[in-house]
Amino acid sequence: MTASTMNVDPSAIAMSNADAVGTGRVKIHSKDVKVFYGAKQALKGIYLDIFEHSVTALIGPSGCGKSTYLRCLNRMNDTIDICRVEGLIELDGEDIYGRTIDTVQLRARVGMVFQKPNPFPKSIYDNIAYGPRIHGIGARRDEMDVIVEKSLQRAGLWDEVRDRLKEPGTGLSGGQQQRLCIARAIAVSPEVILMDEPCSALDPIATAHIEELIDELRENYTIVIVTHNMQQAARVSQRTAFFHLGDMVEVNDTEEIFTNPKDERTQGYITGRYG
Amino acid sequence: MNPSYLLWVILILTIIGYFLGQNRAARVADGRLHRLHSVPSYHGIYVLLWAALPAFLLLALWVAMESWLALELAIAQLPDRFTNVDARALSLLQADVLNIAAGINTGRETAPEVKEAAEAYNNLRSMGDTAIFFVGLLMGLAGLRFALNRISLELRARNQVESVLNVLLILCSLVAILTTVGIVLSLLFEAMRFFTWVPPAEFLFGLQWSPQIALRADQVGSSGAFGAVPLFTGTLLITAIAMVVAVPIGLMSAIYMSEYAPVAVRSAAKPVLEVLAGVPTVVYGFFAALTMAPFVRETFGANGLGLDVASESALAAGIVMGIMIIPFVSSLSDDVINAVPQSLRDGAYGLGATKSETIRQVILPAALPGIVGAVMLAISRAIGETMIVTMAAGLAANLTANPFEAVTTVTVQIATLLVGDQEFDSPKTLSAFGLGLVLFIVTLALNMIALRVVQKYREKYD
Incomplete structure (x- = not known):
């Protein structure tokens, strides 16, 4: 059991990555990713591949580094002064921390949905149009109308808000706000969507809505989702990675992880012994 | 004994x-x-x-x-x-x-x-x-x-002691409230006496201000005029100049402090900026009268742009008053901007917005009600400010919108009307109370609106 020892052999992980029944090609490749907040190390060298057009769930107890890892993928950690990232993360074979990469363009390709719905204090329409506008898409009014409608349709919100696009986005219910945020992320047509516990502030019905939506979005996007809810991980994801204390302990097909975990820490977590 | x-x-x-x-x-x-x-x-x-x-x-x-x-x-x-x-x-x-x-x-x-x-x-x-x-x-x-x-x-000793303490606290707050009420009432009654001499309509809408009373019947310029409009416009002019100076500088420095400045710069620069707030207004008055006014005259006057500049120009007083208010605007705006939830910034950055796009299009609109509140508080402060204008703006009650001319303000007139030994039975001295009442009502209204706006904003994000 190499993976259960504290000194994880990178090649063993890499191998287990390769072993997994990945569908499609590798979209994001990360190698020995380490993150420090000041002197404190939050990630201790993560090796993880994320496949195109699939949903990858990151699970693990609080403070295990899964959100930190997620925020590395679109360089959101850059906004935190004391945060330092080491290692290699490639998007389509291109180092996203490389010199030629601009965070603005990167984040247009790798969108993000946050834990708490965070619509801007603007109208529903402007919330969606915001992303395309800053990236210079949809300059003509009719083009923008199409983008807004399509994004809202994909996020399953169109029918509920089509008559009140001018009303403020903050006036929607929590679940609607979160779908608005997903529509907002979709509107810039990203390749990858990162979701950081997108349902943790929502009730079960709204959660079911979002989960359905994630499943539909998989066709067009690569999705990485952080969740505390193991049923959710089991329901929506094809692959699951288990994080613990800054390590990526195990990654495999979701079914494998939940029925036949290789590492006893994974087993302990998914059976509810800790976490 | x-x-x-x-x-x-x-x-x-x-x-x-x-x-x-x-x-x-x-x-x-x-x-x-x-x-x-x-x-x-x-x-x-x-x-x-x-x-x-x-x-x-x-x-x-x-x-x-x-x-x-x-x-x-x-x-x-x-x-x-x-x-x-x-x-x-x-x-x-x-x-x-x-x-x-x-x-x-x-x-x-x-x-x-x-x-x-x-x-x-x-x-x-x-x-x-x-x-x-x-x-x-x-x-x-x-x-x-x-x-x-x-x-x-x-x-039940505890309950009884607590209730005595309760009464004590109520008494203390009553002192503050009753004092305010007393001040307002005294202002009101003196103003009423003034309005028995000069009708309110003449006071509020008259275009000439010359608060004189005749000592002898044949005295030159013996007729007093109590039209306060020149004072109101003078106050407005100086306040407007002050706002033009204070709002952009204060707001921009608040944005820099809260969004751009590294922690080290912020912790050093913020106290320095707030030192400005601690400078006594008399010192600002020196600065206005001895430094800013000559500077304005040199720059825009006969030796500079060749404009006709009074030695006590509204511009000099307004600029210095604006400088005085900068820390006020910046520290209030800074608080408001910091109160905008991090999640909104994350949302904008997550869509690929740049820093300035995030600030202009997301943070400022979200913080706008609070900033408006801050500006209104600053305006009411500028209107009530006395010392700078007393020293720098002069006493000439000109009805003008030209910033290079001398104007006078409500506060300056109140101060000059009441300086020295005065008897309180002539419209000349009593007019100060009329002006005070107007000033009080205007600043009170501004403060109340500002507080309402700020409160409404707080409800939204807490």
Whole structure:
């Protein structure tokens, strides 16, 4: 059991990555990713591949580094002064921390949905149009109308808000706000969507809505989702990675992880012994 | 005996009472303190309050009534021919008695009966003081004893002490509120007197301000004019200039401080910026009169752009006032910008917005109500500011929108109208109260609107 020892052999992980029944090609490749907040190390060298057009769930107890890892993928950690990232993360074979990469363009390709719905204090329409506008898409009014409608349709919100696009986005219910945020992320047509516990502030019905939506979005996007809810991980994801204390302990097909975990820490977590 | 001795005695009594009460409670509990309803220190305070409050109230009552009571009694002793006179003569008599009692020579021949009354007054007071000392002491002791006797396991000492504290706090806040009400009322009544001389419509809409009253009928320029519009426009002009200076600079520096500045710069620059807020306005006044005004004249005047610039221009006063208000705007805006949730920034960054896009399109709109509130508070401060304009803006009540001309403001006029010895029975001095009332209403309205706006904003994000 190499993976259960504290000194994880990178090649063993890499191998287990390769072993997994990945569908499609590798979209994001990360190698020995380490993150420090000041002197404190939050990630201790993560090796993880994320496949195109699939949903990858990151699970693990609080403070295990899964959100930190997620925020590395679109360089959101850059906004935190004391945060330092080491290692290699490639998007389509291109180092996203490389010199030629601009965070603005990167984040247009790798969108993000946050834990708490965070619509801007603007109208529903402007919330969606915001992303395309800053990236210079949809300059003509009719083009923008199409983008807004399509994004809202994909996020399953169109029918509920089509008559009140001018009303403020903050006036929607929590679940609607979160779908608005997903529509907002979709509107810039990203390749990858990162979701950081997108349902943790929502009730079960709204959660079911979002989960359905994630499943539909998989066709067009690569999705990485952080969740505390193991049923959710089991329901929506094809692959699951288990994080613990800054390590990526195990990654495999979701079914494998939940029925036949290789590492006893994974087993302990998914059976509810800790976490 | 001086009643202040009573204060000291009662103070000692309360200290003794505190410890006695504590001990008694401990003894009653017999070593098992949890059986007491309240912890012993509350019993101590309970005894302390009983020893102090009744005696203090008595003393306060005495101090308030003493001289009046003694005077009444002393005058009542006088034969009828002294007291059976009109109110004016009676008050003269009272003043005589008081003066003689205090050993002041009235410079007039006084009847022996009045001298006797003065003596009686002094005797009554000293007797009363001695009496009050002993009565107060007795009340203190009685209160102490009463409270000590009431100490038992069931005594709800904590609740009673807390309710006394409650009353104390209410009294303190009443002082603040009543003072405000008093100020407003005095302003209102004096302003009403002014409006009996000058009709409000003339005051509010008149275009000429020349607060003069004739000493002689044939005096040149003897007619006063109390049209306050030039003052209002002057105030507006200077305030507007101040805002043009303060709002952009304050807001931008707030944005820099909260969004761009590294922690080290922020922690160094913020206190420096706030030093500006600590500069006394008189010093700003020097700066305006001695540095800014000549600078403005040099730059825009005959030697510079060739414009016609008054030596006391509205521009100089306005700029300096704006500088004074910068820290006000920036620190309030900084708070508001910091209160915008991080999640909104994340949302914008997550979509690939740049820093300036995030600030312009997400953070500022979210913070706008708060910033508006800050600006309105700043305006009301600028309108009420006196010292800078007194020193730099001048007294000429010109009705103009030209920033290079001298104007005067409401506050400057109030200050100049009331400086020195004044009698309060002419429209000249009373007009200050009319101006004060207008000023008060305007700033009050601005403050209330600003607070409402800020409050509404808070509800949204907390």
